[in-house]
Amino acid sequence: MDNKKIDARNRLLDAVGEILAKEGHKGLRITTICKKAGVDKSLVYTIFGSLENLIETYIVSNDYWADKAKKVHDVLPIDQTVGLKDLIQFFLEKQFTNVFQDQTLQKTMLWSISESNPLMQRIVSAREGVGEGLFIDSEHYFGENNEYFRAFSAVNVAALYYLALHAAAGNGTFCGIDLNTKQGKESILQAVAEINTYFFEKYGKK
Incomplete structure (x- = not known):
């Protein structure tokens, strides 16, 4: 994984954490997460495969x-x-x-x-x-x-x-x-x- 994808991955995971803490699981929508992370939606699928995998990766690691x-x-x-x-x-x-x-x-x-x-x-x-x-x-x-x-x-x-x-x-x-x-x-x-x-x-x- 190149440095840009690593940075995007970390920003997406951080965004999931911030949204989950403030809004709960109902705030975990792909558009909201990507806006918070400042990345394109396509990177969610490129890096994690799906929104659910992104959320699961965050939760399991924390x-x-x-x-x-x-x-x-x-x-x-x-x-x-x-x-x-x-x-x-x-x-x-x-x-x-x-x-x-x-x-x-x-x-x-x-x-x-x-x-x-x-x-x-x-x-x-x-x-x-x-x-x-x-x-x-x-x-x-x-x-x-x-x-x-x-x-x-x-x-x-x-x-x-x-x-x-x-x-x-x-x-x-x-x-x-x-x-x-x-x-x-x-x-x-x-x-x-x-x-x-x-x-x-x-x-x-x-």
Whole structure:
């Protein structure tokens, strides 16, 4: 890919991010994206093949679970150096922080639960693939309780998604906790850590 196409590619991806953050997925029209990027519409098809591929490329490269968590999981072995409990806690804390801080990720999350379409199904599948890798790693640790560990993880992940979205939207306190303060965030993450520790001690391999 020559330098002009690389520049156009980057500008198109940046435009998708800006529009997604400000207007949500309904603003992702090819004319709007190309105008924001300052490139001709033909380059979308030349570089990405389709508008959907452009949007998917942006989302996957910026999605916490599909991209960032996968990279961490791929390079950190589950062994005596990096324990499973510590890795799970790390992922949950980073998930909460990333969703709270990243407007495009917030919009993507809202998109994924507001309608069903092939693009969102692929994104969700990519996230599930990372999670499945962790569940495979956890089988040796939880044994017959691994199904329960999946349920425990589903509740934790969903709760943190909702709390981060709630806080980012500026909708006030949740159970009396102001999630937009340092103390509020720390209280939530401390609670998650304690729940995590309890589960591992109760159901993990002795």
